[in-house]
Amino acid sequence: MDFNKNNNIIKKYLDVIVSLLVVLIIFMIIIPLPPTVLDILLAANLTFSLIILLLTMFTTDVLEFSAFPTILLVTTLFRLGLNISSTRLILGRGEAGKIIEAFGNFVVGGNYVVGFILFIIIIVIQFVVITNGAGRVAEVSARFTLDAMPGKQMSIDADLNAGIITEQEAKIRRKKLQQEADFYGAMDGASKFVKGDAIAGIVITIINLIGGVIIGMIFLGLPALEALKHFALLTVGDGLVSQIPALLISTASGIIVTRTSSDVSLGKELSTQFTSYPKVLAIASFIMFLMAWIPNLPAPAFLIMSGATGFSAYLLSKEKKNQEILSEVATSEIQASPTREPENVLHLLNVEPLEIEIGYGLIPLADISSGGDLLDRIAGVRRQCAVELGIIVQPIRIRDNLQLATNEYRIKIKGTIVGKGEILCNHFLAIDASGEGLPIDGIKTIEPAFGLPAVWIPDNKKDEAEIMGITVIDPTTVLVTHLSEIIKKHSYELLGRQEVKLLIDNIKESYPAVVEELIPNLMSLGELQKVLQNLLRELVPIRDLVTILETLADNAVLTKDTELLTEYVRIALSRTICRNLIDEQGVIRVITLDINLENMISENIHKSLQGSYPALEPNITTQIYHSIKDNIELNQFNNDIPVILVNPKIRPAFRRMIEMVFPQVQVLSMNEIPTDIQIETIGMVTLQ
Incomplete structure (x- = not known):
């Protein structure tokens, strides 16, 4: 129990301990060390170097030992401090501890020439072979990693857009990519420390030998041969004790920069491959x-x-x-086994947000090898929805359904059929836009997107129909247009919390202050979703998300009523709402409500969880519907979009009352029309 407690204390203050150790290395250069303390530090240096070498052999990724460049600097500084301390003892006292003396006796063995040659060989191996090679590999790796970063980042973005990885996984990959580049760049610089350490080792060895012989002859009164013998032993021992750990660290740096990413350690990788x-x-x-x-x-x-080798091969x-x-x-047992694993049916519970089912005869439209461009056209629809409505439409799944008629298709939202139609391949659809009938023979049908009368004509009659001024479209355009209109009509159903989260995360990169002020302090993600759905329900684009969020941030402190907040946002988006309703002279043609009718609706508004609605008698509601219908038939509106202008207090309730019968009618309030737009009243809804 006490051990665990002490271990936790050490982990808690580990950063402080490491900082103090680095500072102590600096002080070690200045303060003289006794031979016993020097022996302990030399043994620690050798042990630490060996641990680093073994760590590089067992890591499977360079980022598992990302602190290696910093450790390389610290260990180099530690060795230089030990060299200075040992030099102080050799020149000052003629001794340097038992470890240095033991290394000198073991290597020299009575022959100083052989000892110096071995020392020089170790220096050459470390400096010329390992250090230069590792530095060059680190330099090339850093350069290649930096050059490859844009391509790798584009690959990550492509996987994210395709839905292969999540946003969190993309962030992790980008962070790892940046860390790899930083690591190889740091290794390129850190390798210079090892080179400098090798040069410093040679200089210190020469100083120890020459200075030791001079001090031994002048101050200690030793004969020249005796002084050479004594200080050569200490010099060679000191050089070996410092250069062997340096050689281990250099080897470790070479291993870590030359290894590729692998799931196993170096030993297992070598044994497997050999x-x-x-x-x-x-x-x-x-x-x-x-x-x-x-x-x-x-x-x-x-x-x-x-x-x-022969026995190993056998x-x-x-x-x-x-x-x-x-x-x-094992394979034969699996095939012969009568038992079967239970089928995993979890994937059958998934419901696609939007999908298209096509009959067998329409498969060529989606087959790229047959020249079908349905997939590309659907991708264009998703881009169009992002530009026009400001929503993210999730990837649309296309699947064939043998239960459908040969040329039939169905469009589903969350598993429910919301649109269907029948198109003929190798034909073109001639649309009767005027309603006066088409002067061309073909298979009569109804255009699925707008319900206009039309006929299917064969390929050879296309030019003839175009000469007559008839609108002619191909089968893929028929399906794509129908899909586009369904997405616009049901866009509020496709805007889930996940889609709202994606929109918020995207805008947060450029406008973090706006998002952080609103979410989650003033509104939750679900409340924001309801406001955006209310806008899309009336075909108001939400692309200007910054204005929407700023308006909500200004008013959410006053009310939590999502219907009222929606009205505030509509006022802020007034120009966007009126953009398609005005003519070239800046005039908007509207139908108004009789003042008595407005007062009646205002007095009978009831609120519910689904919003406000007027509780009127059925016969009054019927009269309102008839009056609206008569006004629409008698008057001409800009861009053929009927507009009814009402009091701001009743606008949401009145819109909810008529949306089932007149979904194409735009209901505006006076607050939603900019001051520079003129209003022309062309009709009035009354109860008479």
């Missing part, structure tokens, strides 16, 4: 056997290697055959 092909070991065994018979070559050494080949047999047996 033993994957027993034939390779068998060929090597045969070559070693032949070399054993070459004159003047030591036959026993080559025969031993031939036997070892064992691996046998193991591979056993694995193949076991795999075949």
Whole structure:
């Protein structure tokens, strides 16, 4: 229990401990160390270097040891501090602790020339071979990683747009990509520390030897040969004790920058790859056997290697055959087994937001190899909805349904049929826009999007129909137009909380203050969804999301009524609402309500969870419907969109009353018409 408590305390203050250790390294350069303390620190340096080397061999990704460049700097500084401390002891007291003396005796062995040569070889291996190679690999890796970043980021964005990965996964991938670039860039710079450490080691060794001999002869009164013997032993020992950990760190840096990303450690990766092909070991065994018979070559050494590789090839080949047999047996047992795993039916519970079912005869429209462009056209519809309505339409699934008629299609929203039609491939649809009949023969039908009378004509009559001034469209356009109109009509149903979250996250990147002020302090995501759905229900685009959010932030502190908040937003979007309702002179033609009728509706408004509505007698409601119908038939509106102008207090309730009978009618209040737009009253709804 006490151990766990102490361990938690150490983890809590680990950052403070590490900072103090780095500061102590600096002080170690200044403060003299006794030989015993130096021995402990030298042993710690060797141990720490060995741990770092082993860590690089067991990591499977460079980011698992992302602190390595910083550790490289700290260990280099630590070794230099130890070198300075040992130099102070060698030159000042003629001793440097037992570890340095033991290394010197072991390597020198009475022959100082051999000792210096070994020391120089270690320096050359570290400086010329490992350090230069690791630095070059780090430099190239950093350059390639930076060059590849734009392409990798585009790939992440493409996967995100295609729905392959979530937004959170995309953020994780981008962060990892940035960390990899930072790591290789840091390794490129950190490798320079190792080079400097190797040069410093050579300089310190020369200083220790020359300075030690001079001090021994002048101050200690030793003969030249005795001084050379004594200080050469300490110098070589000191150089080896510092350069062996440096060699381990250099090797570790070389390993970590040359390794590719893998799911296993270096040892497992090597064992797997070296033993994957027993034939390779068998060929090597045969070559070693032949070399054993070459004159003047030591036959026993080559025969031993031939036997070892040959025996390994035999064992691996046998193991591979056993694995193949076991795999075949397992496969046959699965095929012969009468028991079956229970079917996973969870995927059957998923409901597509929007899908199109097509009959067998319409499959060529979606087949790219047959020249069908339905998929591209649907992608265009999604872009059009984003531009015109400001909504995100999730990917639309297209599937064939053999239960449908050959040329039939159905459009579903959340599993429910909202539109259907029948189109003929290899035909064109001639539409009777005037309603006076078409002077061309064909298969009579009704255009599915707008309900206009039309006829299907064969390909060879297309030019004839166009010469007559008849509107002619291809089968794919018929389906796509119908789909587009259904999306506009039911856009509020397609706007779920997830789609609202995507819209908010997108706007938050550019306008974080607007989003943070409103959500979640003043409104929840669900309340914002209701306001946006109210706007889309009346075909008001929500693309100007910044204005919508700012308006809600201004008024949500006063009320939580989503219907009233919607009216405030409509006032802020007045120009957007009136854009398609005015003519070239800036005039909007409207129908008004009789003042008595407005007062009657205002006095009978009832509120419910679904919104406000007027509770009028059925005969009065019928008279209102007849009056609206008569006014629409008698008057001409801009862009053929009827507009009724009412009092702001009754606008939501009146719209809810007539939307089932007159969904195409726009109901506006005086507050929703900008001051620079003129109003022309062309009719009045009355009860007479």
